[in-house]
Amino acid sequence: MSRKKTILLILFSFELAVIIPLAIALIPHETRRHYISVNARKYGYSPSRIIVDKGDTIVLNFSTLDVTHGFSLDGYPIKLMARKGVMFQKHALQDDAGHDMNDWSRVSTVKFVAYKSGKFTFRCTEICGNLHPFMTGELIVKPNTPYHFFISLSVWLVFSMFVLFGRDVPPRFADFKHRNVLDILPWLKTIVKLRSFQFLIILPNFIVFYLFILSSLWGSPVGNRNIAIVFVWILWWFVLKAVIVPLGGRIWCLMCPLPAPAEWLSRRSLAAVRYVREPFKKLHHRFSGLQRDWPVKIRNIWLQNILFLILISFGMILITRPIATALLFLVILGATLLLSLIYRHRVFCLYLCPVGGFLGTYSMASMTEVRAIDRDVCKKHKDKSCFIGCPEGWACPWNQYVGNMNRNNYCGLCTECIKSCPKDNVGIFLRPFGSDKILKGYDEMFNAIIMLVVAIAFSITMLGPWGFIKDAANVTETKQIIPFLIYLAAI
Ligand code: SF4
Ligand code: SF4
Ligand code: SF4
Incomplete structure (x- = not known):
């Protein structure tokens, strides 16, 4: 392919990569109200994934089934804490001198509008045990435009590299x-x-x-x-x-x-x-x-x-x-x-x-x-x-x-x-x-394959919202042998 055609093809595919996620984002939908109860227990949330549409209202109740847990939602000013039977919300305030301070109030629910689209992680903020840093869940606000952009631009990048470098080894590398x-x-x-x-x-x-x-x-x-x-x-x-x-x-x-x-x-x-x-x-x-x-x-x-x-x-x-x-x-x-x-x-x-x-x-x-x-x-x-x-x-x-x-x-x-x-x-x-x-x-x-598997398995186990996988991997605390053996077999 000539140089000119190559550049045109890359530009055209870039336009597609931008237009497709934008078109998905512009599809109209009606807003709704969701009543969601999130239960926390070592080291996961149930439900661990909440999926709503942009503009929807969420009425959230947060509780714990074991020790004290936190709920801090990335991208939204929502910070909660749950002790057995009670839920607290954290408020950021300023005192008379203008200094930042925090206050906790006892609440039964919190209400907010999912005004930003994307995937937002919620995580525990109270140290609750060994796997506390990995206690996370996800709020997905559709259309997940940043994610769609990420996917389409990644595909475009790989495609462009094939088109660009698939032709010949550039002489500067050969020499x-x-x-x-x-x-x-x-x-x-x-x-x-x-x-x-x-x-x-x-x-x-x-x-x-x-x-x-x-x-x-x-x-x-x-x-x-x-x-x-x-x-x-x-x-x-x-x-x-x-x-x-x-x-x-x-x-x-x-x-x-x-x-x-x-x-x-x-x-x-x-x-x-x-x-x-x-x-x-x-x-x-x-x-x-x-x-x-x-x-x-x-x-x-x-x-x-x-x-x-x-x-x-x-x-x-x-x-x-x-x-x-x-x-x-x-x-x-x-x-x-x-x-x-x-x-x-x-x-x-x-x-x-x-x-x-x-x-x-x-x-x-x-x-x-x-x-x-x-x-x-x-x-x-x-x-x-x-x-x-x-x-x-x-x-x-x-x-x-x-x-x-x-x-x-x-x-x-x-x-x-x-x-x-x-x-x-x-x-x-x-x-x-x-x-x-x-x-x-x-x-x-086989060593190279293990390296790929480790990257995938650890991402899913540690960064994913699935508490049952963390439980399976955390055998010395949960003492559940069968889930651990299934986890091993999966790896
Ligand atoms: S010259 Fe001899 S000692 Fe030096 S690297 Fe070669 S084989 Fe080894
Ligand atoms: S640098 Fe490499 S090849 Fe040289 S002695 Fe050490 S291990 Fe052997
Ligand atoms: S990391 Fe340390 S122990 Fe392992 S191969 Fe290298 S030198 Fe040896």
Whole structure:
């Protein structure tokens, strides 16, 4: 298609995407009055969805079936509280001096007109238990014009991208030059080559991690009041997925405190290299413990997939109970220590870490990679010091050979090969997003599917208005095994 036709098609489809929701919004309807009784109980509302037409009048009664609950409606000035048998409404006032203040009055109903169309969440404002932050419901005022706009413009955007980019790869992407960050920033290369680099980067995280374990064990038992939960499962989790992996791939694994004590123990060193001239089991190091190799049959990420599925099955409990987070960290710490006494390399990270599994797959999309600068140099270099170790650096802890590495999945970005390469032939390269395209094996494919399922399942469970799904996931409080098993089966 010519450029002119392409632009015309995109403009025409944009007009359609705008006109259709507008036309739906202009369909006339008669206004009505709705008498609605909303019952609240841990951790949902009944009904959890209220659907009315724009201009309708709502006469609302709010009550609780167990503890005190709140009802705050986004987009409308409606704030209620219900105790057993009584309902209160909050009023915003100003005193004589002009200061804002609040007052509560006892009411039997509140009446308001649904004058704004769209979807509005109502949520509990009284801390009522572990899942309090997820206690929500929805008021849908039809026609839901913002939603219709969102859908039609999304369809238009995808359609336009197909039309625009489906023609040819723009030459500027095809010619993208990989740039070595260590050449652009020579001071970074000096820092990365320091033997103490990894230790210094891990140490602050290790201290924070230790404090979080203390906070999880002895801090507030309410999830959204405990710093460990707020930091780990809200802030860190978001930053990891939205910023760290897209920009730096597995760079988190460089600074992760979880496997560090095990690595220090097995090396019997915090930073220095313990080199042995005669190779032992093909490596120039002797580690503590049995120094076995991980069984060949399970050198894949199936175990990580299974552990990740187990983790997300108990995700609701994990992110709302600080004690569960502490236990998870301590179990991982114990597992890494135990495994380091049996196996060489970072077998926990490579084959067991539930987070590591998805970090590997997701890092294929990142804009950073560690690679050999010139593969021919690697072919001619007989010693392969990056792989088997040398006096300047440990053998790759992730058991990767950088000389033929062409994907990010199993490189923990530990920067050890930058130190151990005597030819100065390893770089950290910038590249276009999503440069690794090939998934190798059903284990990786399944991992990608799990990541999609998690996004959908957690959105429905935590952000959706369906209290019965929250009840099913919240098995340690509800003690209802059958709904929990159905929830697991659904995931
Ligand atoms: S794989 Fe897991 S435990 Fe290992 S470094 Fe990465 S996040 Fe930490
Ligand atoms: S030590 Fe350097 S040159 Fe040798 S194989 Fe490894 S990356 Fe290539
Ligand atoms: S390839 Fe290099 S950066 Fe990647 S894990 Fe191995 S030693 Fe570390």
